[in-house]
Amino acid sequence: MTKDLTEVLVAPDTYHVSPEAMLMVAELHGAMALCLHDEARGVGGLLHLKFMGGTGRPCDVTDNTLSSVLMVLDRFKRAVLGNSSKGDEIQARILAHALPPNEIGEPSASLVDLIQADLAEVKIACGTQTTRRIESLRVCFQPQQGRVWICGPNTLAAAPQRKRSSV
Numbered sequence: 331m332t333k334d335l336t337e338v339l340v341a342p343d344t345y346h347v348s349p350e351a352m353l354m355v356a357e358l359h360g361a362m363a364l365c366l367h368d369e370a371r372g373v374g375g376l377l378h379l380k381f382m383g384g385t386g387r388p389c390d391v392t393d394n395t396l397s398s399v400l401m402v403l404d405r406f407k408r409a410v411l412g413n414s415s416k417g418d419e420i421q422a423r424i425l426a427h428a429l430p431p432n433e434i435g436e437p438s439a440s441l442v443d444l445i446q447a448d449l450a451e452v453k454i455a456c457g458t459q460t461t462r463r464i465e466s467l468r469v470c471f472q473p474q475q476g477r478v479w480i481c482g483p484n485t486l487a488a489a490p491q492r493k494r495s496s497v
Contacts, residue, residue, distance in 0.1 A: 335472070340378045345402070347375035347409040351474045355481070358427035359466040362442055364403075364456075366410045367421040367476030374473025375410040377403065381428065381441055399441065403448060421476045422449055422456035427467040 335353040340346045342361055346354055354376040356363045361381060367374035379399065413421065426442050444460055449456045461467050461480075468481040 340376045342378050342380045342450070343377055343402075345377040345406045345409070347373065348473050349373045351472070354471045354473060356469045356471075357466050358469060360427065360429060362424055362426035362445075362446055362460075363469045363471070364399055364406070365421075365425070365469070365471045365476075366407065367425045367473065368411050368419060369421065369476065370416070370419040371412065372474055373410055373412075374471065375406060376426065376469070376471045376473070377406045379441060396444065399444070400448065403445060404489055407452075416451075420454045422454050423478050424456060425460040425467065425469050425478070425480065426458070428462050429464065430462050439466040457463045 334432050335351060337353045337355055338346050338348075340354050340363075342355045348354075350455070354374075356376055356378040358378070364377040364379070365374065376422055379402075424442055424445060444462060446456050446458060469478065470481045471478045
């Protein structure tokens with residue numbers, strides 16, 4: 331199914347929006363991807379944001395940084411949602427990659443929390459998943475259908491699931 335789709339790589343600190351059948355891909359390393367889909371309009375988009383500070387971990391940010399992130403988020407939401415969408419027709423999912431925590435404490439609120447709160451203000455429910463590991467995370471998103479998954483490192487197929495054994 332994904333073999334015939336045009337693949338668009340979404341660079342860090344940018345977004346891509348489309349009503350077309352395509353595949354948006356983001357390589358996350360110390361970053362997050364917000365996938366937003368408007369079911370009524372058949373439009374979706376992927377916003378790829380790096381965590382601030384260059385550490386690959388969530389960190390405290392300045393008011394100026396928050397202001398610029400909120401401006402980009404607002405432009406992204408307008409591009410996907412237009413002016414007429416209802417919250418119950420919108421699907422939102424945040425997938426994030428962060429390096430494993432170190433001894434230094436991390437902030438109690440992160441960029442993921444900020445974006446989730448912004449979406450909640452306009453009554454858009456948003457699921458989140460943060461993966462903490464050294465290796466990057468590859469996110470694939472089909473904007474027309476609103477389908478999002480974590481890809482394998484060298485493929486567009488879903489990453490293989492680890493077998494879990496019960497002890």
